[in-house]
Amino acid sequence: MESICVLSVLLNLCFCMFIMANIAIGDVSYSLLEEMKRGAVIGNIAKDLGLNLNNLAARKARIDAEGTRRKYCDINVNSGELTVSERIDREGLCGKKPVCILKQELVLENPLESHRININVQDVNDNSPVFKKEVIKLEIGESADKGSRFLLEEAHDADIGTNSVQTYTLSRNEHFSLAVSSKTGGRISCELVLDEELDRELKNDVTLILTAVDGGTPPRSGTVTIHVTVLDANDNAPLFTKSVYKVSLPENSPIDTLVATVSATDADEGVNGEVLYEFSHVSENGLTTFSLNPNSGQILLAESLDSEDESSFELQIQATDGLGLVSFATVIIEVLDINDNSPVIIIKTLYSPVPENVALSTEVGIINVQDRDSGYSGQVYCSIQQNIPFKLVPSIKNYYSLVTTGELDRELISEYNITITATDEGSPPLSSSKTIHLSVADVNDNPPVFKEQFYSAHVKENNKPGSSVCTVAAKDPDWRQNGTVVYSLLPSDVNGSQVSSLLSINGDTGVIHAVRSFDYEQFKSFKVLVLARDNGSPPLSSNVTVSVFISDENDNSPQILYPSLEGKSFMTEMVPKAAQSGSLVSKVIAVDADSGQNAWLSYHIIKTTDTGLFTIGEHSGEIRMKRDASESDNMKQNFVVSVKDNGEPALSATCSLYLLISDNLAEVPELKDMSYDESSSKLTFYLIIALVSVSTFFLTFIIIILAVRFCHRRKPRLLFDGAVAIPSAYLPPNYAEVDGAGTLRSTYNYDAYLTTGSRTSDFKFVSTYNDVTLPADLTLKKTPTFVADLEALCDVNDSKSGAVQLHFGPTADVTGSTDRYPGVDGDENLL
Numbered sequence: 001m002e003s004i005c006v007l008s009v010l011l012n013l014c015f016c017m018f019i020m021a022n023i024a025i026g027d028v029s030y031s032l033l034e035e036m037k038r039g040a041v042i043g044n045i046a047k048d049l050g051l052n053l054n055n056l057a058a059r060k061a062r063i064d065a066e067g068t069r070r071k072y073c074d075i076n077v078n079s080g081e082l083t084v085s086e087r088i089d090r091e092g093l094c095g096k097k098p099v100c101i102l103k104q105e106l107v108l109e110n111p112l113e114s115h116r117i118n119i120n121v122q123d124v125n126d127n128s129p130v131f132k133k134e135v136i137k138l139e140i141g142e143s144a145d146k147g148s149r150f151l152l153e154e155a156h157d158a159d160i161g162t163n164s165v166q167t168y169t170l171s172r173n174e175h176f177s178l179a180v181s182s183k184t185g186g187r188i189s190c191e192l193v194l195d196e197e198l199d200r201e202l203k204n205d206v207t208l209i210l211t212a213v214d215g216g217t218p219p220r221s222g223t224v225t226i227h228v229t230v231l232d233a234n235d236n237a238p239l240f241t242k243s244v245y246k247v248s249l250p251e252n253s254p255i256d257t258l259v260a261t262v263s264a265t266d267a268d269e270g271v272n273g274e275v276l277y278e279f280s281h282v283s284e285n286g287l288t289t290f291s292l293n294p295n296s297g298q299i300l301l302a303e304s305l306d307s308e309d310e311s312s313f314e315l316q317i318q319a320t321d322g323l324g325l326v327s328f329a330t331v332i333i334e335v336l337d338i339n340d341n342s343p344v345i346i347i348k349t350l351y352s353p354v355p356e357n358v359a360l361s362t363e364v365g366i367i368n369v370q371d372r373d374s375g376y377s378g379q380v381y382c383s384i385q386q387n388i389p390f391k392l393v394p395s396i397k398n399y400y401s402l403v404t405t406g407e408l409d410r411e412l413i414s415e416y417n418i419t420i421t422a423t424d425e426g427s428p429p430l431s432s433s434k435t436i437h438l439s440v441a442d443v444n445d446n447p448p449v450f451k452e453q454f455y456s457a458h459v460k461e462n463n464k465p466g467s468s469v470c471t472v473a474a475k476d477p478d479w480r481q482n483g484t485v486v487y488s489l490l491p492s493d494v495n496g497s498q499v500s501s502l503l504s505i506n507g508d509t510g511v512i513h514a515v516r517s518f519d520y521e522q523f524k525s526f527k528v529l530v531l532a533r534d535n536g537s538p539p540l541s542s543n544v545t546v547s548v549f550i551s552d553e554n555d556n557s558p559q560i561l562y563p564s565l566e567g568k569s570f571m572t573e574m575v576p577k578a579a580q581s582g583s584l585v586s587k588v589i590a591v592d593a594d595s596g597q598n599a600w601l602s603y604h605i606i607k608t609t610d611t612g613l614f615t616i617g618e619h620s621g622e623i624r625m626k627r628d629a630s631e632s633d634n635m636k637q638n639f640v641v642s643v644k645d646n647g648e649p650a651l652s653a654t655c656s657l658y659l660l661i662s663d664n665l666a667e668v669p670e671l672k673d674m675s676y677d678e679s680s681s682k683l684t685f686y687l688i689i690a691l692v693s694v695s696t697f698f699l700t701f702i703i704i705i706l707a708v709r710f711c712h713r714r715k716p717r718l719l720f721d722g723a724v725a726i727p728s729a730y731l732p733p734n735y736a737e738v739d740g741a742g743t744l745r746s747t748y749n750y751d752a753y754l755t756t757g758s759r760t761s762d763f764k765f766v767s768t769y770n771d772v773t774l775p776a777d778l779t780l781k782k783t784p785t786f787v788a789d790l791e792a793l794c795d796v797n798d799s800k801s802g803a804v805q806l807h808f809g810p811t812a813d814v815t816g817s818t819d820r821y822p823g824v825d826g827d828e829n830l831l
């Protein structure tokens, strides 16, 4: 099938442009007539090689000339057709060589592939035979014998084979005929044969037309005029010493090197023996490369040689004597290759920048090396420097792939200068190198990292809203937006409020601001999470805990729980007349919502009726008899007690206290009058007595009511003794602890036992203790009767036997708690 096809194409050769001759695996050959138009289709190479048309463009299909020679064809990546891109002149390319193969290369990437394309350029009869001169002048002696032959200059036809000169014809004449003979190498020479002797006296010149005809279809021809002058004798033509001179010449020979000397001798004397040399048929290249001295026959090098361009020359030299007799000789010059070409490194493809997360053995570039020398001098080895995560992997022929051998990390090394060194195997070897610059592109592979593992901020309470609290900072080594850090607060709940209502953060600077003023008494510390996120996509983030500690300021005055500030006139304590020195008569109870020194309270009597009679414990607030009470003492005693904390500046509160030194409430007619002036009127006095009586009755009634209420609640909520009532609302709401603030934890309970029935209203402080030394449970265990008593009180509402155990539940922070209540310890006892 194929052969029929080839045959038919062959038949159509004249009309058709080309035939496809042969496909080898990897290689493809085409035959092509020379001088085709640019763009003419040579063949469908994609089809012939079985390549997928669709990905030709993606694989960067292209035609490379072998070596650094010219590129004569192109591939159309859409159709897969190979087209002519340059004038292809067989004569220019191959001269007289019988076979002219043009080597081109199809290169595809990914994976790298190369296919050799051999284009057999076929001759077209596009050159006519040409004679070197327009007129051949011959001088022939009239004595010349019949049958003498005169060698004629050959016509030259650049075409080859049958397209070259095939025959010569001579115009009709009386004297001469033509003897045509073929010589080795297909050359055809012709000689003029004298048929009829010349007679200078009859005709002193003869003009002939010599026509050279080639064998093309249609044939082309060229003519020359032969002008024969009839002379007297010049018997001898010059004679070369050799018919062929063979020399070899290293390609790096300098200009003006003597290549060869031809010499021809002519036996004649005088002008007839003077020989001049000239080039006969020499290629254009040969003419420019060599010069011939017409007199000495010395051939000199006129231009530098390159064996890679032209490895041999054939020069035809003609020797002419003075009267035009010629002879010919050939000089064959072989150009010897020496290692004069360094390898050339060509970066065919470079994928730069390379993302830093590329897989191992990823191809990042394709390198081609070429060396124009032949043999070992043309064998090239390629290498790159060590200690970089790349290597060269030899691919097809002179191609290398640059692949990664390790992980790339832009944050460590962001660019590589890779030096490729190519060395050939000549002696001495030549090498060349080329540096390629490969940059590594960023990938968002690093999350922001905070400089500290956690942050803590100390803020004084009552801070200004908007003040800065602390600054967090995170670093991200990635590039541009992949390394741009944005801060935010993670939403969470802090003691029931949103983080955003407490703090705000500047997303760019990481400065954290307080949104509102903090209150130490509300909370002492809190933690928030700050998120640092980069701007990559997807973004990476990390978080850090910021602990905010609020420090106390003395912004709360002491609060006096007992005696109550309201209802002054009822704040009366009864002191038995028999009270002895040191006995506890009352106690001022105050708390301070602050902590530490700001809540360390001290008590002072600042005004009193009788300065000598009572003292107050500086820190316990207990009022004791300074000496035994005596009859002479004023029955009514009143004080003003100031409670001061230890803050800076100190805050204080005052309260008034009234004491009655009496065993019996009835003895006190002017109870209500105590705060009044002594000189009040009698009428008022009696009125007061009446009022007191009613009040006493009323109070008793209230006490009963309250006792009943206690029973319902089963838990004492009110402290009362006669006219004394401390509502639970006075207890501060929250005395939470500070964690890690360095203050000691100290909870103390006041356990007050009040005899509700007796008018002697004794405060019995069972214990005022530090919970470290004595837990609250233990107190209860130690005094189980009181619990029973309390329950009995509730059940039977018997105020006389009832004892109320009261817990003031304040837990307060103290520093140096051991000396806070000097003289008061767990065993401090009843009056």
Ligand SMILES: *[C@@H]1O[C@H](CO)[C@@H](O)[C@H](O)[C@H]1NC(C)=O
Pocket (backbone or CB within 6 Å): 415, 416, 417, 437
């Ligand atoms: C690579 O070469 C360039 C220019 O020659 C130079 O500026 C750069 O610093 C080099 N880089 C490395 C990593 O050596």
Ligand SMILES: *[C@@H]1O[C@H](CO)[C@@H](O)[C@H](O)[C@H]1NC(C)=O
Pocket (backbone or CB within 6 Å): 441, 442, 443, 444, 445, 479, 480, 481, 482, 536, 537, 538
């Ligand atoms: C950031 O990283 C992503 C991949 O994570 C990459 O595509 C992008 O080009 C990087 N941006 C810059 C500015 O390098």
Ligand SMILES: *[C@@H]1O[C@H](CO)[C@@H](O)[C@H](O)[C@H]1NC(C)=O
Pocket (backbone or CB within 6 Å): 490, 529, 542, 543, 544
């Ligand atoms: C905070 O970071 C830790 C790890 O460092 C992570 O397990 C946790 O999920 C992060 N929290 C938030 C809310 O993103």
